[in-house]
Structures are given as structure tokens and as C-alpha cells.
Amino acid sequence: MTAVPTLAVDDLSVEFRTRAGTVKVLERVGFQVDKGETVALVGESGSGKSVTAFAVMGILDPAGKVTSGRAMFGGADLLALSEAELAEQRGRELSMIFQNPRTALNPIRKVGRQIADVLVRHGGATRPDAPRLAVDMLKKVRIPDPERRAEAYPFELSGGMCQRIMIAIALACRPALLIADEPTTGLDVTTQAVIMDLIGELAHESGMATIFITHDLALAAEYCDRIVVMHAGHIVESAPAGTLFTMPRHPYSAKLLAATPGETASLGQLASIPGGLPDLRRPDLPACRYSSRCERRIDDCRRPLPQREVGPRHLVACWNPL
Amino acid sequence: MSALLDIAELAKRFEVAGRRLLHAVDEVTFTIGRGETVGLVGESGCGKSTLVRLINRLLDPTSGSIRLGGAELADLRARSFAANPHRARIQMVFQDAGDSLNPRYTAADAIADPIRRLKHLKGAALRQRVEALADMTGLPRELLSRFPHQLSGGQKARVGIARAIAVEPELLILDEPTAALDVSVQVLILKLLQQLKGKLGMSYLFVSHDLNVVRLLCDRVLVMYLGKIVEQGPAAEIFGDPRHPYTRALISAIPQADPARRIGRLRLGGEPRSPIDPDPSVCRFYGRCPRGEPRCAAEMPLLRSAGPARQVACHFA
Amino acid sequence: MLPLLRHARYVLSKNPVTGLAFALFALFLVAALFGPLLAPYNPLQSNSAMALRPPSAAHWFGTDQLGRDIFSRVLVATRLDLSIAFASVVLAFLLGALSGVAAGYFGGWTDRVVGRLADTIMAFPLFVLAMGIVAALGNKVTNIVIATAIINFPLYARVARAEANVRREAGFVEAARLSGNGEARVVLGHVLPNIMPIMMVQMSLTMGYAILNAAGLSFIGLGVRPPDAEWGIMVAEGANFIQSGEWWIALFPGAALMLAVFCFNLLGDGLRDLIDPRKRT
Numbered sequence: 001m002t003a004v005p006t007l008a009v010d011d012l013s014v015e016f017r018t019r020a021g022t023v024k025v026l027e028r029v030g031f032q033v034d035k036g037e038t039v040a041l042v043g044e045s046g047s048g049k050s051v052t053a054f055a056v057m058g059i060l061d062p063a064g065k066v067t068s069g070r071a072m073f074g075g076a077d078l079l080a081l082s083e084a085e086l087a088e089q090r091g092r093e094l095s096m097i098f099q100n101p102r103t104a105l106n107p108i109r110k111v112g113r114q115i116a117d118v119l120v121r122h123g124g125a126t127r128p129d130a131p132r133l134a135v136d137m138l139k140k141v142r143i144p145d146p147e148r149r150a151e152a153y154p155f156e157l158s159g160g161m162c163q164r165i166m167i168a169i170a171l172a173c174r175p176a177l178l179i180a181d182e183p184t185t186g187l188d189v190t191t192q193a194v195i196m197d198l199i200g201e202l203a204h205e206s207g208m209a210t211i212f213i214t215h216d217l218a219l220a221a222e223y224c225d226r227i228v229v230m231h232a233g234h235i236v237e238s239a240p241a242g243t244l245f246t247m248p249r250h251p252y253s254a255k256l257l258a259a260t261p262g263e264t265a266s267l268g269q270l271a272s273i274p275g276g277l278p279d280l281r282r283p284d285l286p287a288c289r290y291s292s293r294c295e296r297r298i299d300d301c302r303r304p305l306p307q308r309e310v311g312p313r314h315l316v317a318c319w320n321p322l
Numbered sequence: 323m324s325a326l327l328d329i330a331e332l333a334k335r336f337e338v339a340g341r342r343l344l345h346a347v348d349e350v351t352f353t354i355g356r357g358e359t360v361g362l363v364g365e366s367g368c369g370k371s372t373l374v375r376l377i378n379r380l381l382d383p384t385s386g387s388i389r390l391g392g393a394e395l396a397d398l399r400a401r402s403f404a405a406n407p408h409r410a411r412i413q414m415v416f417q418d419a420g421d422s423l424n425p426r427y428t429a430a431d432a433i434a435d436p437i438r439r440l441k442h443l444k445g446a447a448l449r450q451r452v453e454a455l456a457d458m459t460g461l462p463r464e465l466l467s468r469f470p471h472q473l474s475g476g477q478k479a480r481v482g483i484a485r486a487i488a489v490e491p492e493l494l495i496l497d498e499p500t501a502a503l504d505v506s507v508q509v510l511i512l513k514l515l516q517q518l519k520g521k522l523g524m525s526y527l528f529v530s531h532d533l534n535v536v537r538l539l540c541d542r543v544l545v546m547y548l549g550k551i552v553e554q555g556p557a558a559e560i561f562g563d564p565r566h567p568y569t570r571a572l573i574s575a576i577p578q579a580d581p582a583r584r585i586g587r588l589r590l591g592g593e594p595r596s597p598i599d600p601d602p603s604v605c606r607f608y609g610r611c612p613r614g615e616p617r618c619a620a621e622m623p624l625l626r627s628a629g630p631a632r633q634v635a636c637h638f639a
Numbered sequence: 640m641l642p643l644l645r646h647a648r649y650v651l652s653k654n655p656v657t658g659l660a661f662a663l664f665a666l667f668l669v670a671a672l673f674g675p676l677l678a679p680y681n682p683l684q685s686n687s688a689m690a691l692r693p694p695s696a697a698h699w700f701g702t703d704q705l706g707r708d709i710f711s712r713v714l715v716a717t718r719l720d721l722s723i724a725f726a727s728v729v730l731a732f733l734l735g736a737l738s739g740v741a742a743g744y745f746g747g748w749t750d751r752v753v754g755r756l757a758d759t760i761m762a763f764p765l766f767v768l769a770m771g772i773v774a775a776l777g778n779k780v781t782n783i784v785i786a787t788a789i790i791n792f793p794l795y796a797r798v799a800r801a802e803a804n805v806r807r808e809a810g811f812v813e814a815a816r817l818s819g820n821g822e823a824r825v826v827l828g829h830v831l832p833n834i835m836p837i838m839m840v841q842m843s844l845t846m847g848y849a850i851l852n853a854a855g856l857s858f859i860g861l862g863v864r865p866p867d868a869e870w871g872i873m874v875a876e877g878a879n880f881i882q883s884g885e886w887w888i889a890l891f892p893g894a895a896l897m898l899a900v901f902c903f904n905l906l907g908d909g910l911r912d913l914i915d916p917r918k919r920t
Contacts, residue, residue: 242581261532272507
């Protein structure tokens, strides 16, 4: 398969300037997403998964700076584009949905109008046509009674419905890549299942690539093709979803699995991960940021991290993998 | 196992615009035994939070009975319950530990507050008790003088737990205690809760969206939908063999990595019915249930026995 | 304490204007506390021979129509003006914040009564209302304090009410009730401490207004009476002499007034910066 990936992130490093020092939030992160593929970025808080997405979209906090790397998308490096050029891409080719759908929508604008706005701005629709096309999108995301709902404000809709609206806005212009940042956190498990199915179907229909950011490993495993595991700003392992669950090769991935309820039969079998995140402000961080917590640490671990291929599309950044 | 908490026909109806009634909790009946962990699950809007507030007496019921070890609590006004001797018997661990801690109180102040108010300890005795609680919940003593914004999520959770067990309650309500925590910290907190339960002889009412956690921790599970309990029974049975269509939809929606273990998917479309002035003879799940027969719209299904210790409210379960 | 001081230093370094405000406040505080000791002349001592002298080495701010040293009078007046302002602000806080918090937390009738009271006060042009109150109660300094407190009541009540309303749903309020705190304890021991920072900012901002109000009332003859030294009266007396060229009699007390109000407004902003971001540590 030598088709050009939809998104290829390479050697991405991001730093944040804070009062307490410079935090090296991401270091040499690289992964790719193929057409039609769903890739999950999985990690605990502080892993840098959201920062990766924000960097690619060009919406990093002003205190953040991309210090190296490229994000090749549609033949251009997103990180090198100007704000104006990026704004052209966003909404049209590159789309994002967020946690907390109700707060991500404009509270004082009817939802139908919000969808219409994107269609006109990026989708080339004309103003008179846009409302009708917006209702079409609502139908596509299976909102019952779409004509009436288009006239509603976000506060009148439930969390699940607001998330569907966000999906409608994000997919209105049929983007090539959708980034979903914890879109179902806070939703009920039944609503979550429906939303995940919906995203999957729409992606499949249009060959859209999806990056799905979550802390829920099981969710990633069920709905995504590949999983990329992050820890303290590094990618530690990437593998097809099923393989990661049955054969995790990085010690952190294995520990993460062992800490996930649902994968064990009893509470006694759950194990927490020893140690804590390293302080990312230190100038003397080791090459492997997991090594200080790792029981499999060997001398080699002080060397720069490798990217070992241990199976088909299965990469591990470890000198002593399981 | 004798019953610690006995809830009978508990109901809470709120008045909404136009003299209509919102049935938040509708004739709910169940018990919690001594030393038992009972899970309470259901989607948002099902009445879980209202039920919890009725039980911990922050809210007055419209009707029904709340008996704690034989004492009837439903008649006591929520406004004055803080001064009641029974106050210390039911305590709660909150969902968002950060939100549940007063930003102007140190961890020590927060833990000391209920001890001061309900056990009337002061000075050295109080301080010793606070330190003992910190030790018991794995909170390093030097963190006691810190404010909430100086503590991590896991540490705040421990402060919340220490405060809740400070007055040795018999019933501890846990409202999504690990929802905001990383998976690794969650393991530690869950194990701590399990250990404390045995050590202090408490019963737990565990409210959660995370069904995997409920399965690990709970002896019995109550499933709520639109104010009513639609199914209850031992945890293993509820998860292994859900009978009520809503429970089936819930269980089958849990993300499952292993395709072999995925139960037949039951997808729920649409939105729940309105809890305002609901028709008393129509099943609350009718319209969303994949199986909807004429009988469902004519007769409200009641909780019936479906095995030893098992109850389902469905005509066809 | 140490992190607070460190944070204070950080805020002041980013915001030199705030530093200026704090320095000015310190100056006013010294003048208020030690004014009578530092004054070169007796502020009440008339000396007709030295009347209407312009600023000079002997009299830095010149002398007024009775030959009194204006610098001494301005200095000594600091104590009176600041104490009136401070007393009114504290009284306004006690009345307004307590009723506002009660209104915001309990809602219902408490809310309605406090709301109507605030609305009634705000229906009047505030200065006119203050005039009316002082005129009705009698021409005494205490009554200026009461009048200023009353006209500031709605503002405090409103802010306190809004803050209490937000906090009412907070987890820690429920936790406080579960911990055996009765309603009064919850309001006073848990909600009130949390709204103190914003109340302090409010208090600092209204200090400036309170000073102006006291000065204004004295200017028109209500409240402080001659021969007491107070900035408002001094401006009033000096106003008569501007046309005839003795500008210094009105200017210096006026400048002191302006500087004080300026100082307290900046202080309020600085306090807000100092207190709020502490949560971001």
C-alpha cells in the first residue's frame, strides 16, 4: 500500500512557555492516518494527545510553540501555512469536534444557521440554498424532526443532540480529515454508542480519515482501526486495535490495559501504574520518559528512543519491549 | 443480611410551569443491606441525582419512606436535618472532588468540618483524628495544609473520601467518585474504597455511568429509567443476562475490545419520553423500546420477580 | 504567605501602575495615621496677617482666607476623609453583602425583599438621596457615613447576590450541609469567605466613590462643617477665591481628592489581579 496518507505527522515537537519554565509538551511525535482509516490517540491526561491535535489544526494556545516537525496534508505542510491559508483548510478539508458539545456551539445562534454558516463559508453554497442543505445535514446525522430542530438553540437540545449538530457542522463540507477530541466524554454510554456508530458510518461513506482522541482504551479498540498510545509527549506504541489488546509490546501499554476496568474479572486484578509523570520542565529529561517508572528498564534505555517494527503496522518505541 | 436502608414508594414530583408535575422519582422501592454495595445506573435525566439527594436528606420527598436501620427519615425536614443526630449516618463522596471542596478551606479544614460539627471534637483530639483519616486514605500528611487548587485530582479525591468517612457513616453514597480521574489513579481510589468498606463496615450506594466499574465493585445493581426502577438484581446476573430492554441496550453499549465478547447490539434511537405529567398507564420506555406492543401503551409494567433476588418491570421479560 | 508575596511581586512587576497605587495608598495611610503629628502648622490656627499667601517655602500650599496653612489642613483632612470613606464602605459591605448573600442563597422572599429595597434606592439619583438622608437625619459626620452606606447598598447586594447564587449549586455547599452545617453556618462560614475576594475589590473601588460623596456633601454644606479640615469643604471655600486669583486654596485639596480616588480605583484593579489568579497557581 503505497497510497499517500491523508495526514502524515513527522518529528513534531511542541513547547509551552510558562511562568515556571519551558514545558516540552511533545517530543518528536510522528504518525500517519490513511484515507478511510480511524486512528485513536490514546493516553492519560498530560500525555499530549490533545496538544497534538491542536498543533495540527493550528489552534495551539499562544504560549505554545511548534519547535520542529511537519504535518503533511494534501501535499502541504500544515505547520508551515499562514493563518489565512489554514483558515481556508479548516472547515473544508480539515475538521474538528470537541468535548462538551453544548459549550462548543454558539449559544445565541440557531443550530440550523450554524451549519449553514459553514456551508456558505467553506462549502461553496449560496445563502438562499444553505438552510435547505443544513436540514439535509441534520437528516444525515439522524436528528428526528430536522426542520423544527434547525430552528432550535443549543440550550434546548440534549448533550447527545448537540454532539450530532457538531458532527453535522464538522462534516458539512465533507472534509478529508476529522479530528474528534473526546467527543463522547460526558455522554451516556447508550448515546456514546450511537454517536460512535454515526461517525463511523459517515466516515466510511465518504472515505474520510478520522483521528479519535480518547482516554478510554476499550472505546478506541471497539471503534478504531489503529491505536496510537502516548505517554508524556511521546508516542510509545502504535498498532492495529485488536493487536494492541491481545499483544501490547510496550510496558506502558500493558500497564494501561491492566488498569482498565472491564478487561479484568475482579478488582483485585486491576493494577495501577507505578510512579507518576515526569516533570516536563526539566532540562535533563531522559530519552525515554517512561524509564523512571519502568520495571523493565535496562542500560540501553538511556539511548535515543527507537521505533521498532514488531509486527505488521505495529511499532514500539522501546529497547526492551514485552 | 439485615436491611440498613429501606426505601419504600419514594417519590419526588416538582412543579413546573403551568401547574404540571415533573416526576423525577416515581414510587421507587429497594433496600440496601449491611455491608452491601449497590450500584445505581441509568442515563442522565433518569432521576439518579434526585434519588441520591432524597436519600442523603438534602431534599424533601413528595411521598414515601426512607428508613435507616429502622429510623424513619422521610418525615424530617431537609432544612433542619444538619442538626439531627442521624446526619452522620449517611454521607457522600462527590463526583467532582474539586467542586466539592471549598476553595478557601485547606484539606485539613475540609476533613475537620464534619468532625467539628457532628462529633464535636476540638483542638488536639480533632487534629489527631484528621491525621488518622489522612493516613487511612493514603493522603500524605504534609498535603493537609494545602488548598484544593494545589492538589492533584487523585489527592482531591482522597480528601473528599476522608471527609466523607470522618464521622463513621453507616451508608456512604458515592456519586461517580472516579469519573474525573485517570485510569491509573482510578484503580487506586477504587481499591481504597473497597478496603475502607470492609474496615469500617459501611454499605455503599454507588452511582455511576461507568458500567465496567459498577460490575467490579457492586454486589447488586439497580437500573433506573425516567424515575422508575426498571430492573434490579445481583450484578453478575444483570451484566450477564439483562432482561429489561433498556438494561440490554445499556449493557450492549459498553465498549468492548474483544469482538467475541460483544453482546448483540441493541441500539436505542430517539429521545426519552417527557417526565412531565407522564401517562400512568403507558410504559415509560414505550416508543424507544425496540419491542413496543399495544399492551405497553395500555398497562404500566410493574416490578415483578424474575428469579431469586431479581426483579424486572417489563411485560415481556 | 510566601507564595502570596511572591505572586504580589510578580503582579507588581508586570503592572507598575498597580505598584504606584500601592505606594500612593501607603502615603495616604501615613498621612491619615500621623497627619496631625507631621503637620508643620496647627490646621485650625488662624493668622490674619498671613491670609491669602501663595505657595512659598514657608507655606508649601499657601494659606487660605483665614491665614491657615493649607498644606497642614490638607494633610490633616486625610484622616477625616479616609475614615468617613472607610466607615461608609464597611457599613455598606455589612448591610449589602450580608443581605445580598442571603438573597442569593435562599431566594424566595428574602430575595424579593432585598431586591425591592435595592431597586427603591436605585430609583433615586444617588447623590440627591444622600443629600436627603443627611438633611433628614441631621448635619453630622455619622450621617454622612450612613447616607453613603445606604446609596452603595444596592451595588454590594447585587454583586453578593450574584456570587452567592452561583455558589449555591456548588458541590462544597452540599458537602457543607452533609457535614452538619445549618443554613446560617453554610452562608456565613462557607459561601461568604468565597465571595470575600470580589467584595474586597468592590470595597476598594467604592472607597474612591465614597470619598467623593463625602466631599460632595460637605461641598454643599451638609455634613462636615467649618472649621474642620476636610477636602470637600476646603474646595468649597476655595471656590470663592478662584476668580480673584487665589487658585491654590481650591486646587490643593482638589488635587488630594483626585489623587485619593485615583489611588483607590487603581488599588481595586490591582487587588483583583492579586486575588483572582491565585487560583491559577
